[in-house]
Amino acid sequence: MKNVYKDSMKWTSHSEAETARLAARMATNLMPGDMLCLHGALGVGKSVFARALIRALAGNPALEVPSPTFTLVQTYDTAKGPLWHFDLYRLQAPEEIYELGWEDAMAEAIILIEWPQRIQSLLPPERLDIHLSETSGGGRLLQLDLIGSKKDMSL
Numbered sequence: 306m307k308n309v310y311k312d313s314m315k316w317t318s319h320s321e322a323e324t325a326r327l328a329a330r331m332a333t334n335l336m337p338g339d340m341l342c343l344h345g346a347l348g349v350g351k352s353v354f355a356r357a358l359i360r361a362l363a364g365n366p367a368l369e370v371p372s373p374t375f376t377l378v379q380t381y382d383t384a385k386g387p388l389w390h391f392d393l394y395r396l397q398a399p400e401e402i403y404e405l406g407w408e409d410a411m412a413e414a415i416i417l418i419e420w421p422q423r424i425q426s427l428l429p430p431e432r433l434d435i436h437l438s439e440t441s442g443g444g445r446l447l448q449l450d451l452i453g454s455k456k457d458m459s460l
């Protein structure tokens with residue numbers, strides 16, 4: 306990712322459509338090797354964000370993007386190369402991530418992870434953390450934190 310973003314920034318989204326626009330904008334600068342970790346409670350909008358980002362990268366606004374709640378991972382071919390979408394809510398132990406092809410994903414893909422705290426100790430040092438939470442007005446706060454030393458992501 307190019308360096309447009311600061312180390313940390315906040316964004317308030319007032320609607321699902323606004324979240325989708327932010328995700329689509331962020332998608333334009335992503336490249337293989339980039340990881341986005343989506344933190345936040347059930348129903349806060351992680352999948353909404355992921356779906357919009359994947360559709361933008363795939364260049365298909367109608368693309369079916371199922372939540373990988375049970376499969377734990379879903380892969381896509383995009384203009385920027387492979388994208389792996391993980392939902393680790395049901396992961397029993399961090400090491401199980403290797404059975405899902407984690408090392409292949411790390412080697413070649415853009416990675417999106419819901420419930421990244423399930424593999425906290427295995428997360429790479431360079432990544433973008435996005436913490437989502439509900440605002441009092443029913444919107445969503447997205448807190449973006451660039452983790453690592455490179456600081457060269459642009460979102």
Ligand SMILES: Nc1ncnc2c1ncn2[C@@H]1O[C@H](COP(=O)(O)OP(=O)(O)O)[C@@H](O)[C@H]1O
Pocket residue numbers: 318319320321322323324345346347348349350351352353354419443444445
């Ligand atoms: N500003 C917003 N951004 C994203 N989702 C929103 C927003 N406001 C309300 N929502 C709603 O919140 C729900 C989020 O669901 P989902 O993305 O599946 O959550 P999660 O994956 O975090 O469990 C959706 O029903 C969506 O319509």
Ligand SMILES: [Mg+2]
Pocket residue numbers: 351352372392419
């Ligand atoms: Mg979800």
